[in-house]
Amino acid sequence: MNKVENNKAWFLVLPMLLLVAFSAIIPLMTVVNYSVQDILGRSAFFVGSEWFVQTLNDSRLQSALMRQFAFSFTILAIQVPLGIAIALLMPKKGWQASAVLILITLPLLVPWNVVGSMWQIFTRGDIGLMGYGIRQLGYPYNITRNASDAWITIIIMDVWHWTPLIALLCYSGLRAIPEAYYQAAQIDRASKWAVFRYIQLPKLTNVLVIGVLLRFMHSFMIYAEPFVLTGGGPGSSTTFLSQTLATMAIGQQDLGPSAAFSIIYFLIILAVSYVFYVTIMNMQKDKADNISGGA
Amino acid sequence: MSLILENVSKSVDGQDWIRDINMTLEPGSFNVLLGRTLAGKTTLMRLMAGLEKPTSGRVIMNGVDVTGVPVRKRNLSMVYQQFINYPALTVYENIASPLRLAKLPATVIDERVRDTAAMLHIEHLLKRHPLELSGGQQQRTAMARALVKDADLILFDEPLVNLDYKLREEFREELRELFKTKNCIAVYATTEPNEALALGGHTAVMHEGRLLQYGRTPEVYHQPKDILTAEMFSEPPINVVPGLVTESEVTFDETVHFKLNADLKSLTPGRYKFGVRASHIGLVPHADDDLELPVNVDLAEISGSETFLHVRNDHFRLVLHLSGVHEYGVDEKIKIYFPTHKIYAFDMGGAVVHVPSRMGGA
Numbered sequence: 151m152n153k154v155e156n157n158k159a160w161f162l163v164l165p166m167l168l169l170v171a172f173s174a175i176i177p178l179m180t181v182v183n184y185s186v187q188d189i190l191g192r193s194a195f196f197v198g199s200e201w202f203v204q205t206l207n208d209s210r211l212q213s214a215l216m217r218q219f220a221f222s223f224t225i226l227a228i229q230v231p232l233g234i235a236i237a238l239l240m241p242k243k244g245w246q247a248s249a250v251l252i253l254i255t256l257p258l259l260v261p262w263n264v265v266g267s268m269w270q271i272f273t274r275g276d277i278g279l280m281g282y283g284i285r286q287l288g289y290p291y292n293i294t295r296n297a298s299d300a301w302i303t304i305i306i307m308d309v310w311h312w313t314p315l316i317a318l319l320c321y322s323g324l325r326a327i328p329e330a331y332y333q334a335a336q337i338d339r340a341s342k343w344a345v346f347r348y349i350q351l352p353k354l355t356n357v358l359v360i361g362v363l364l365r366f367m368h369s370f371m372i373y374a375e376p377f378v379l380t381g382g383g384p385g386s387s388t389t390f391l392s393q394t395l396a397t398m399a400i401g402q403q404d405l406g407p408s409a410a411f412s413i414i415y416f417l418i419i420l421a422v423s424y425v426f427y428v429t430i431m432n433m434q435k436d437k438a439d440n441i442s443g444g445a
Numbered sequence: 446m447s448l449i450l451e452n453v454s455k456s457v458d459g460q461d462w463i464r465d466i467n468m469t470l471e472p473g474s475f476n477v478l479l480g481r482t483l484a485g486k487t488t489l490m491r492l493m494a495g496l497e498k499p500t501s502g503r504v505i506m507n508g509v510d511v512t513g514v515p516v517r518k519r520n521l522s523m524v525y526q527q528f529i530n531y532p533a534l535t536v537y538e539n540i541a542s543p544l545r546l547a548k549l550p551a552t553v554i555d556e557r558v559r560d561t562a563a564m565l566h567i568e569h570l571l572k573r574h575p576l577e578l579s580g581g582q583q584q585r586t587a588m589a590r591a592l593v594k595d596a597d598l599i600l601f602d603e604p605l606v607n608l609d610y611k612l613r614e615e616f617r618e619e620l621r622e623l624f625k626t627k628n629c630i631a632v633y634a635t636t637e638p639n640e641a642l643a644l645g646g647h648t649a650v651m652h653e654g655r656l657l658q659y660g661r662t663p664e665v666y667h668q669p670k671d672i673l674t675a676e677m678f679s680e681p682p683i684n685v686v687p688g689l690v691t692e693s694e695v696t697f698d699e700t701v702h703f704k705l706n707a708d709l710k711s712l713t714p715g716r717y718k719f720g721v722r723a724s725h726i727g728l729v730p731h732a733d734d735d736l737e738l739p740v741n742v743d744l745a746e747i748s749g750s751e752t753f754l755h756v757r758n759d760h761f762r763l764v765l766h767l768s769g770v771h772e773y774g775v776d777e778k779i780k781i782y783f784p785t786h787k788i789y790a791f792d793m794g795g796a797v798v799h800v801p802s803r804m805g806g807a
Contacts, residue, residue, distance in 0.1 A: 330525040333496055338543050338590075339517045348542075352533035 184409030201410035211411060213386070214394040215418075221390060222369040225308045229365060230358070232309065233316025238346070240321055251321075254314045266378025269307045273379075293380055297387035300380045304388055307375060312368065316361045323357035324350060359430050363423050370419055391415060447472050448493065448598060448630050453502035455488055462488045464654045465502070470630045475621070475646030477662065478634040479678060485654040486634035490600045493632060495519050506597065521598040522591035526606050528583035530575040536562070536586050537571040543594040561593040564623065581612045592623070601633040605640070610749075617643045638680045642666060650674050672795040675720055681753055681764045683720045683789070690714050695785075698760035703736050708786050712799060720789035723753070723766035727782045736783040742773040756781060 185202070188195045205211055236254070241247045260268070273281040273293055284291040293300040327349065335345045373392040376382065382389035395415065399408035448470040455463040463485050470476055478486040491497040492504065495516040503512045511519065522543070530539045540561055544554045562568040565585045575583050584604060591599055601620075605613040621644060624631050635641060641648045641662060648666070649659040657674040658665050669675035676682040688697040690712045696702050697719070705712075730737070740756040740763070747753075747770050754765040754773065765781060773779065790799035 328527055328529075330527050330529050333516075334523065334525065334529045336496065336516050337494065337521060337523050339546050340542075344546075348531045348533060352531070 181409045181412050184405050185413055186410075188406055197406070201406045202414070205407045205411040205414065208407075210386075211391075211394060214389055214391050217387075217389070218370060218391040221305070221372070222366055224305055225312070225369050226362060226365055228305070228309050229313045229316050230362060233313050233361065234320050234354070234358075236313065236317040237320035237324055238350070240317070242325070251318075254317055256314075257311050258314050258318075260311070262374040263378050265307065265311050266375040269303065269375070270379050273303055293384075295384055297384055300384060300388050304376050304379060307379065308369065308372070311375070312365060316365065319357040319361045320354055323354045327353050355430070359427060362426055362430065366426060367419055367423060370422070447507060449503075449505040450493070451503040451505065453489075453492060453499045453504065455492060455497060456500050461654050463492065463499070466656045468649065468656060468659055470632070470647075472630065473624075473628045475624050475631045475644065476633065477641040477644050477646060477648045478632060478651055479636075479638060479641045479648050480634075480651035481636055481677070483653075484651040486651055487602055488654075489651070490523070490602055490632060490634060493598065494521055494523060494600055519598075520594075520596050521600065522594060522596040523600040523602065524584070524587050524591045524604045526603045528575070528580060528587055528607070530583060530586050530590070532575055534574070535571065536567060536573055536575065536578070536589075539575065539586055540571075540589045540593050543590060547594065557593055558589075561589045564592070565589045565619075581608055581616075584608060584616075595629070597629055599629055599631045601631065603634050603636065605635075613640075614643075621645060638666075638678050641678070648678070650677050652677055668797070668800050669789070670797055672718060672720065672791045672797075675789060675791075675797075679722055681723045681766060683722050684726070684763045685791075686719050686721070686761050686763075687716065688719050689716055690790075695719075700758075700760060701736065701738060703734075703785050706734055706785055708801060709788065709790065709799060712790055716793055717798070718791045718793065718795070720791060721763075721783065721787060723764045725784045725787045726763060726765045727784075728765075728767065728771075728779070730782040731784065732786065734785045736785050738781050738783050740779060740781055742775060742777040742779060744775070745771060745773040747772070 186196060186198060188197045240250050240254070257265075272278045273291075275281040275285050275292060281291055281293075290296075291299055293303050331349050331353075332345065335349060340348070371392055372390055373396070376388050376390060377393055380388045382393050392415075395408055395411055398404050398411070448468075450466050450468040453463060453466045454461065466489065478489060480486050488497065492499050495504075495511065495514055495518075498513050503510055505511065506519070530536075531542060534542065537558060540558045541554050544557060549557075558571075559568065562571055565588055567582060567585045567589060570578060570582060570586075575586060578586065584607075588604070605616055608616065617640065620633075624646075631646075633644060635644075645662050647660060648662040650657040650665060650669075652673055657677065658670045665674070666678055669678060672683075672685060676685075686697050688695055690696075690705070690709070691714050694702050694704050695709060727735070738758065740758050743755040743757055743762070745752055745754050750769060752765075752767045752769065752771040754767055754771060756763050756765065756779070763781070787801045788799075789797060789801060792798050
């Protein structure tokens with residue numbers, strides 16, 4: 151059979167290509183453009199990898215990156231188990247289910263900078279419920295002075311804001327498990343833990359992968375909430391990557407290094423997400439293989 | 446091991462799902478629950494299993510009243526319409542899971558798993574995961590899980606519905622063989638009369654939460670207690686034609702007459718409903734006393750290598766079940782042959798008053 155050459159096919163993918171070009175490739179290429187040149191007014195010099203070398207050696211960015219990883223992993227470690235637990239406890243049907251769903255979704259509906267403002271007021275020592283309350287208990291809580299207070303507050307804020315997302319995803323995943331599985335487990339006399347471990351968790355893998363990836367990417371790019379709540383302080387103890395980058399690009403107009411770092415930033419998110427994905431998928435397989443080791 | 450249901454009823458939100466069922470399942474018996482969707486088959490099984498508690502009545506297992514004893518404390522297994530296996534475990538571990546929960550020694554587990562797998566022809570798939578298997582293989586795994594633990598009661602809730610035709614036939618045959626040697630009670634729910642016939646054993650015909658008739662499968666099929674049972678236990682449903690019996694002849698709707706034959710002689714004159722199975726009406730006469738009827742074709746419904754021929758005259762409609770493919774145009778005039786010696790007679794209330802004695806095949 152002769153292969154049929156049909157160039158019309160290109161016309162069919164053209165709209166998609168244009169869309170991707172405008173939404174992703176062209177903006178990305180301007181950043182690439184800045185990252186390899188020194189642009190000042192109308193003159194531009196090609197500088198090669200200089201900006202990349204400079205940013206990678208910048209201790210300010212390095213420590214922001216470390217803080218960023220610490221933050222992202224901490225909130226994941228809390229939000230994923232907590233989200234699963236909440237989903238397991240949520241009512242399955244009736245008006246209670248709708249009520250709980252609405253209540254749990256509320257934090258997701260609050261705009262990010264509003265979340266920051268809310269918590270900023272909430273944690274104030276003079277008028278904030280939380281700040282005042284903790285001080286009344288005898289602890290000198292102060293997020294503008296004490297770095298660990300600031301950290302813990304930001305983490306609690308993020309957990310409050312985003313755990314519902316994991317809970318919702320898991321809830322939908324749990325609802326998709328046919329009732330017959332639970333019956334079969336009952337007939338097998340399986341324990342609650344066994345039901346969770348061998349039925350619910352495996353069936354949740356797919357939604358959890360999505361949840362973990364979304365939450366990782368989200369949290370790795372966190373900007374508005376800490377910016378409003380602590381302004382990155384005290385000192386630079388809660389200055390995360392995107393805020394560092396924004397200061398560099400807009401505050402100092404260091405467009406070259408900022409562009410270089412944007413690309414590194416992007417590649418880190420891509421790489422970590424990929425590693426997450428592959429690891430979770432393999433874990434699932436390994437676990438299953440280990441359990442059946444007797445076979 | 447016997448299972449007795451005594452006046453078992455179940456209502457949910459004021460609706461009766463199961464109405465006053467009495468049944469005694471003998472040890473080692475294979476029982477088919479036959480009924481349409483929503484007939485109450487699954488609910489009855491759940492009651493037998495202890496997944497639900499009856500609203501009233503008692504469930505007695507081996508002489509012990511187990512009404513209200515939760516499923517966890519009973520020894521039974523169940524196979525579902527969906528293929529239910531532990532998704533993250535291998536086939537081997539899936540089959541072994543009930544034994545592991547029973548804390549049997551590893552050597553016993555290994556032996557029983559391998560035996561059961563061999564019985565169901567999945568011994569070569571032990572290391573795979575359920576999702577890497579075909580539907581039939583997944584259901585075999587689920588069946589192996591149900592069979593491996595020597596349950597007193599095994600429930601099959603339409604286990605073959607999601608499989609293709611060929612596989613279903615294969616499975617039925619194997620199941621029949623498997624249960625010949627087992628001493629447990631098997632209960633098998635299906636919507637298909639033909640499946641009940643193929644499985645044999647005993648059949649309980651159910652309709653709207655009631656048990657219409659329970660007995661040995663061929664008996665229930667050949668000697669239905671009433672019209673409803675006969676309708677439920679034939680596919681397509683049995684043809685019902687109202688008619689009149691006089692001193693000397695039978696009349697269907699004033700036009701069709703035939704002499705009272707030896708078979709129907711016992712009927713006292715009066716109005717009856719007559720039933721004839723779709724497969725007993727033919728396009729050619731099979732016996733001398735077959736009644737010739739001119740009819741018009743409504744529809745020839747071809748299903749695989751069989752044809753359901755819907756016909757009518759001015760007074761009634763009939764369905765013929767013919768083997769082979771027969772094509773007819775709408776309103777085509779044909780002659781059909783009505784077997785006067787294979788007619789069931791029911792009184793106007795629906796109870797059977799005459800069962801044909803010279804029963805040819807099904």
